[in-house]
Amino acid sequence: MRRARLRLAAGRPDLALEVLEQRPEGTNPAEPTTGLLLLRAEVLTALERPSEARAVYEEVLARDAKSPVALAGVGRTMLDEGRHAEAADHLRRAVAKGPPYEATYLLLAEAESGAGHLDRAEEALRQGTTALPKSAPLWVRLGEVGIARQNWAGAATAFQHALALTPDAVPTLLRAGFVADRLEHPNEALALYERATESEPQNPQAWTSRGLALLATGRPADAAASFDRALALDADFAAAKSGRKLATEKTRDQQVQKYGREALLLEARVNRPVAKNDLFVTLHVPYEFLEPVLAAIGHSPAIALDRLSAEEVRELESGSYQLITAALERRPPGIEHRGLTLADVAVL
Template sequence: RDGAAAQAVTALESLPADVRARASIAAMLGLAYCLRYADDDRDPVWLARAEQHAEAALGADDQLAHAWVARAWTLEYRGDAEAAEAAYGTALSLDPNDPFALHGLGRLLRSRNRFEEAEQVVARGLAAHPNDRRFWDDLGTLRYRRADYIAAADAFRHSIALKPDSIYAYANLSAVLLRLGRDDEALSVIQQGLRIRPHSRLYNNLGTTLYARGRYEEAAAAFRAALSDGRGSPNDYLKWANLADALRWLPEREQEARAAYARALALLEPSLHTEQPDATRHGRAALYAARLGRRDEALRFLGQAQSVAGDDADFRFRAVLTSEALGDRESSLEHLEAAIELGYPQHLVESDPDLVLLRRDLRYHLIVSRSGS
């Protein structure tokens, strides 16, 4: 359940030192610290602790699958995808059904846009652990990334049925419903999640839904809640960027918007220095740099993202926004056609305030008409 990572850390840290030194406990602590890091804190202290305990677990017993999983998770969060994949492989050779290894490997492959391989791993996870909501969330997220929104919604609803008190599936389902143009349902699902407990992902999705409706003041308030110390995640670059998006459309808030974009890019920057680019992170960095007028940076990040993006509709739409911000209409139209062909929802293109001028271009209407024919 949500909040379990913090409880697990507290319980494990309270064990005697000699018990914590055991390989199995050290590995569990490594995983728990990774979960704390990922669960909206994004505090590098948690990741450093995870690395320390993962290495201690391997030093104590390198035949323990969980020790390799702990190492894989830390490597993945550090952005070393190749080393993480190798560590997942070792873990699964020791325990082919380890749920942490299968969940982590599927997540890693999905983040690298290796969707077919991710499908196979998620299928393995569901076969071995059909009642583990994480694999239904993984399946839903994979369907979402591939623009199969009906199937994604079904998977997230199954996750909620298995764990009605898990807010992650509510957040995920609301995002899918927005893509399907079912905004009222999305808002209702967000409120269901908030009745369970406040969470930054829910506030972020609330802001995103309000933004799509043109309610920018309310969207900014929701994004601020997503960033707040008590109930949000102030170290999450995406939420700073979303706040910046909303502030741009409010009177006399341009400087605040620029500061928020700069904060987003600063938080994102350490994860950009990887051997292989990441389509999502580098694509977002390109957009934020473009918003800040850093043309050379934006073009460099965009090229890096495109080199690995493959059939990623979200990347293509983000590239439309980036190209428009850079004044490159030809590239905007090229990315738009690809995004629509890959299943990006047309109603979100039509409602985006940054694309007003693009929508006045005759070529935009030709692209839209071809997609509907």
């Protein structure tokens, strides 16, 4: 049995079957053990011979009608034949008949999903996680069904349970990050992707997902570095290439907005529209940014106050004060000396 199992684990079920069909001296071929029968059925399943595998599983059930492995195995062979509805009926009976068994719940969920009943699949998995709360695969599968149903909150909870059991499982971290992104929790998604890159630094998908999360949190320069790391691992990784291009564009846009804010502050100080010479000489704006910055000023770029540094906020406040002061010196009719109303500010 050990030789056969080793060959099966190595991806050679054909060789495993050859070993099982050998008859060592002193062995009674008419009375194979239950363990040997189950291994043979597993090998036949791997060889995509479901009807033969089911016959072996049924031989086991003739000995032990509640064998969870055999009950699940019969369901597996039905699924391999595309008989999802029959498999679901059989596996529901298996859940009721035998002791809690992880594979039975997973196969039942697969059968219900294949039959188009995602709600029943979720119900089966919830039943499984109740019976086997320490089963990470059940929680992961519950999260996947939540994604399929676009039940993002439920999926997030399921993945949290799975990660509590297997905190370094990179596929689970990536899926949990995807769900957090769908819930519009970019910082949480970033934290999950950070864990994924720490657990498996050679995974280009982890670095790419991290880069996308950094873009979502307004850090394009850091995102570009993350995409570069992914491309260093796999130069043809399409998602990383697209992300790197987007990060470059976002970094450029961010620089244009920064120079645009500085240009607006300069306009407030000099009390006249700024020209290219002002940008280049006074603000040291790189030549390639002169036209984009002037265009941005012409379109009154919005300023995201929540993303400004403390120093930038102080500069903006100072510039705004200077702008209003300069306007007051040319005070239009209607603004009294008593002070400014909101309407007065709008006039300015």
